[in-house]
Amino acid sequence: MSTHDRPVMPGYMSRRTILRGAAFAAGGVLLGSAIEVGGAQTALASSEPQVYARAYWGARSPRRSAQVLGSGPSYIVVHHTFTANTNDHSVNHATALSRAIQRYHMDVNGWDDIGQQLTISRGGHILEGRNTSLASIRNGQHAVGAHTANHNGHTVGIENEGTYTWASPPQSLMDALVSTCVWLCSAYDLDPGAAIVGHRDFNPTNCPGDQLYSMLPQLRRDVSARLRSSQAAEPKKEAPEERPTYPDLPERERETEHYHGPAA
Ligand SMILES: [Zn+2]
Numbered sequence: 001m002s003t004h005d006r007p008v009m010p011g012y013m014s015r016r017t018i019l020r021g022a023a024f025a026a027g028g029v030l031l032g033s034a035i036e037v038g039g040a041q042t043a044l045a046s047s048e049p050q051v052y053a054r055a056y057w058g059a060r061s062p063r064r065s066a067q068v069l070g071s072g073p074s075y076i077v078v079h080h081t082f083t084a085n086t087n088d089h090s091v092n093h094a095t096a097l098s099r100a101i102q103r104y105h106m107d108v109n110g111w112d113d114i115g116q117q118l119t120i121s122r123g124g125h126i127l128e129g130r131n132t133s134l135a136s137i138r139n140g141q142h143a144v145g146a147h148t149a150n151h152n153g154h155t156v157g158i159e160n161e162g163t164y165t166w167a168s169p170p171q172s173l174m175d176a177l178v179s180t181c182v183w184l185c186s187a188y189d190l191d192p193g194a195a196i197v198g199h200r201d202f203n204p205t206n207c208p209g210d211q212l213y214s215m216l217p218q219l220r221r222d223v224s225a226r227l228r229s230s231q232a233a234e235p236k237k238e239a240p241e242e243r244p245t246y247p248d249l250p251e252r253e254r255e256t257e258h259y260h261g262p263a264a
Helices: 015-025 040-047 091-108 133-138 171-188 210-214 216-229
Strands: 075-080 118-120 126-128 155-160 196-198
Touching: 040 171, 075 171, 075 210, 091 118, 091 126, 118 171, 126 171, 133 171, 155 171, 171 216, 196 216, 210 216
Parallel strands: 075 155, 075 196, 118 155
Antiparallel strands: 118 126
């Protein structure tokens, strides 16, 4: 991807971070002295993937600004969007998806804004969700969303486009999900082995689908490996305060597009 394709992303464009990005793209093989990491801030900035901000996808203004907590979340919750498994991997499709989800969350659910902090399309495009999410992540803070009932104060939610009850996500989506989790674990000092969970771990729902859920152990390993190969791997936050509850899966869950279990 040429740098001209990137949306505005402060802190991303230094030669150092571009080189570092290249190293990640090459499977985490470090390029010797080409990579110098000056400190935690640099490591964090360099782990930030390309994220399309709300202005890029044409987000509506929220009814109210998100509540921002001074400390970061303890968990990264993986969801599926319960929408079609499209083959349209374009950015235009990804921005339309975000607008559709926001419309559903605001106009059907009656929420203040789109619920999740981040959305990943099947093409692997990563988009900001709830207002102030990007700035909050960069500051180590938490913009409270609506995606995992009773746990929104300490969880950051990623909506992955598609329905993964029977089908598996495309590689493009999984690659972006790994990058996103590396970034979030760096930003919030989280141990991927403990922090990455599925929606069903907290609420009675099939989300994120049996197939994607079964890929979470590999996701945790991939994220751990990437963190180890970077110098972003700092001491990790210990044992989160509220552990997943692992409720029973519902036998017959409501089947409505966009609906994936208790969220707010
Ligand atoms: Zn969910």
